[in-house]
Amino acid sequence: MSEMKRPDVVGIGQCSYDILGRLQSFPQADQKTDLDEILLQGGGPIATALVTLSRFGTSTAFCGAVGDDEFGRKIEAGLRDEQVDCSGLKVEPGAASQTAFIAVDKDGLRTVFCHPGTTTPLEPKDLDHVLIRRSKILLLDGTHVEVACEAARIARANSVVTVLDGGSVRPGSAELLPLIDHLVVSEKFVGQLSPGKSPQDVSAHLLEYGATTAVVTCGAKGVWAQQRGDSLFHQSAFPVPVVDTTGCGDVFHGGYVYGLLQGWPLADIVRFASVCAALKARQLGGRSGIPNIDEVNSCPGSSCKCNFAGVV
Amino acid sequence: MSEMKRPDVVGIGQCSYDILGRLQSFPQADQKTDLDEILLQGGGPIATALVTLSRFGTSTAFCGAVGDDEFGRKIEAGLRDEQVDCSGLKVEPGAASQTAFIAVDKDGLRTVFCHPGTTTPLEPKDLDHVLIRRSKILLLDGTHVEVACEAARIARANSVVTVLDGGSVRPGSAELLPLIDHLVVSEKFVGQLSPGKSPQDVSAHLLEYGATTAVVTCGAKGVWAQQRGDSLFHQSAFPVPVVDTTGCGDVFHGGYVYGLLQGWPLADIVRFASVCAALKARQLGGRSGIPNIDEVNSCPGSSCKCNFAGVV
Secondary structure (H helix, E strand, C coil), X not given: CCCXXXXXXXXXXXXXXXXXXXXXXXXXXXXXXXXXXXXXXXXXXXXXXXXXXXHCCCCEEEEEEEECCHHHHHHHHHHHHCCEEEEEEEEECCCCCCEEEEEECCCCCEEEEEECCCCCCCCHHHCCHHHHHCCCEEEECCCCHHXXXXXXXXXXXCCCEEEEEECCCCCCHHXXXXXXXXEEEEHHHHHHHCCCCCHHHHHHHHHCCCCCEXXXXXXXXXXXXXXXXXXXXXXXXXXXXXXXXXXXXXXXHHHHHHHHHHCCCHHHHHHHHHHHHHHHCCCCCCCCCCXXXXXXXXXXXXXXXXXXXCXX | CCCCCCCCEEEECCCEEEEEEECCCCCCCCCEEECCEEEEEEECHHHHHHHHHHHCCCCEEEEEEEECCHHHHHHHHHHHHCCEEXXXXXXXXXXXXXXXXXXXXXXXXXXXXXXXXXXXXXXXXXXXXXXXXXXXXXXECCCCHHHHHHHHHHHHHCCCEEEEEECCCCCCHHHHHHHCCEEEEEHHHHHHHCCCCCHHHHHHHHHCCCCCEEEEECHHHCEEEEECCCCCEEECCCCCCCCCCCCHHHHHHHHHHHHHHHCCCHHHHHHHHHHHHHHHCCCCCCCCCCCCHHHHXXXXXXXXXXXXXXXX
């Protein structure tokens, strides 16, 4: 913890190095196709959510694992450049870092080639308890599950709010879910958790795990959200010219956590996060398009009550 | 020309930085698929042919262009590490280097996403005439066409043998073809040059451009070759367990030029080059699998008369 003593948000989870290629249309196997653009940058749900928060002026720390390879060095440099504290980033000798090639066509359709890397999950000994205790919000994605559960228990015992970015149900999710205050999960996650149920039907089921808030993100179809004791509501996605949806979910989570830190009502938090995610989609890459606060406040949707200047 | 004063082989052409991903089967658009392995290394027909020659102990120099970006630095480092002279490599400020993502499935089927880069072709002022005059063989791929033609004319005037690696017919090919001694071209090239003609029918047509030798490479279907005044013959491809055919053509050209330098008969040159190309296919990436001379000589095909120990 050299850079900052008390980050407001600690994230534990995945980080990746992304190679993004923009093309007209996705090829058939055995063909050759030209890329109009190629872009390299760090990615991963938790890492990119923290970068979003950092750009909004929030102090953040990341806990995760990379290999001692070139990709790992780039992942770490990408986070440090964004003022994300990396004292909890474990560099594993001989391991390969997570990497992805993401082909994005002219309609924003994404095809992902992911090398999951060979790092081993963080172990309890890797966890800095003081870091968690002194934070305000703990953001998890369900990876490094043993450490994630341990961190969530420490959070619970120290009034640190826990948020889960649930992309897909993973081994250990059953143990983790009851430790989460805000379940902010994808349509895919609820499809795996409660097969056959629609996103709007599942929020009550999510709240049964003990969370105060259940949010289901459905991409262009918007977001369903419900606070315990309140009614379910829907937030539409903000219409933008979509170049690339890589990282939109991650940026949503960054915006969501930012809203929580401000103490906003859930409806405002979800609207703010939706604007953040929509603005991201205007550019290639998970991080290039992350808006700053001014951009969010001056977004074309301000006529849709998404001006947060007064709220902030 | 700091590293070596008189490289035996000068190559002018493309260089690329390749990102290779090995996977089980190529995905449909909009899917996510796991990569079993990811590998980064330099590529490009002429650059990889020179690396092959360099591993065989031949002195080489490369002339081409990269941007002043990370990929360009890696391309140059990859060549220098292989003892390829890079004094003729132009680094263009602000330009993007050529890059490719190559997905290779379990059957060796390749799907290529190529960013051609934004470098401009070499200009006549970039050409080191002394470098060409003092070499023994000039290897071209038809790119940088103005400089390629100029270099071929200098070669012609100085008894330097010219070899074309013709992958596809390009603007300026008509001017370049009559300046070439050895037309070593792909099935695709002859299909573009003489539509409707089979590779074995086209060699006479190729020789009409003035070359002494015409060779048509047909991948797994082997090679057709003819020397002026001799008959056409076929060389089968050597059977190997194919992991990745990336660079096989480039390595064939490296082996071909090596054989020329040794003064071997055409049939031996083509057989040697075929063994080199086949051995390359055993590994992922254009360069990882390039054999050394001992490997070529001890290859399982030695019973097929591909032992060159006596010849060398």
